[in-house]
Amino acid sequence: MVMPSSAEQAKQLTGNNVLILFKQNDSLSRKIADYYAQKRDVPKSQLVGIKLSKLNNSTISPSQFADIQQQIKPYLTDNIKVLLLTWHAPYRVGCMSITSAFSLGYDEKYCSHNKKNLSGCHVTANSPFFNAKPQQLWQSDSIRLSMMLSGRRFEDAKELIDRGIKADNSQPNGEAYLVRTQDAQRSTRWRMFKKFADIWPEQKGINIHYIDDHLRINGTSIKDKNNILFYLTGYTQVPDIKTNHYLPGAIADHLTSTGGAGISSQGQMKAFRWLEAGVTGSYGTVIEPCNYPQKFPNAQILIPSYVDGDTLIEAYWKSVQQPGEGLFVGEPLACPWCH
Known part of the structure; x- marks a missing residue:
């Protein structure tokens, strides 16, 4: 019997695969990040504080996002497959969501309204992870999935994290x-x-x-x-x-x-x-x-x-x-x- 190679096998994501991004000078964002790291066994070296000039803006520009990308670049080691954002603003980069900008890179081909299509309704580029095989996440160095985890109160985020853990193998x-x-x-x-x-x-x-x-x-x-x-x-x-x-x-x-x-x-x-x-x-x-x-x-x-x-x-x-x-x-x- 021929066993699949490690590259072919689908692996299970763990805390070791998560890079947590929190906003500097935002106590709620940091508290959520710390709690998640504790509960999901994320190494302390994988908690990164992001500098934002205006903490609560809903939208940041592509140039501001490029600065954030430079801030986290040293932490994007091969084991990192998930980026977790512990804030609820900003949620948008230019014409993209911030989770998609982190995962796909900022590119207006992923937007309905861009320089080519200023108005009206339009389809956009497809995600490379759409309907992907389980092992694709592990075979590509360029794919990192992003998600936002926050709440209006710390208790909301804490309960969400606890639910996620309780779900495991249930x-x-x-x-x-x-x-x-x-x-x-x-x-x-x-x-x-x-x-x-x-x-x-x-x-x-x-x-x-x-x-x-x-x-x-x-x-x-x-x-x-x-x-x-x-x-x-x-x-x-x-x-x-x-x-x-x-x-x-x-x-x-x-x-x-x-x-x-x-x-x-x-x-x-x-x-x-x-x-x-x-x-x-x-x-x-x-x-x-x-x-x-x-x-x-x-x-x-x-x-x-x-x-x-x-x-x-x-x-x-x-x-x-x-x-x-x-x-x-x-x-x-x-x-x-x-x-």
């Missing part, structure tokens, strides 16, 4: 809700949802519920549900999310224009509301992406990748074809189905 049984709402503009993923629900047999105790409420006048509410592991929908404001019980490691997101644009309660519902409701990972765009489904997580890739043993960050990144404008938030190493 082998949960639970529910997945894939919801088509009456908001047609934000339900463009519904065909993917329906197809996946039709072809997915019950595996590892995951029950898929495709909810089609596009003709419902009074709106859609997934309320008072238990043991949720996945909840994907499309709305500007998703109602009743705090009435549900989410299992550790749960993933949820909603297709809308600016779900990744910060942590405030103003405007469209932010991805951070999912985390506050008890979810472990979420996603939202930081700038108008238009409603291309390929700019948002694809359940047909996300769910199988996660239940096959990927960490949360791997499964989430794999599932988005064009993530240039999208922000990934949550606890990256959560791994409910680790082998």
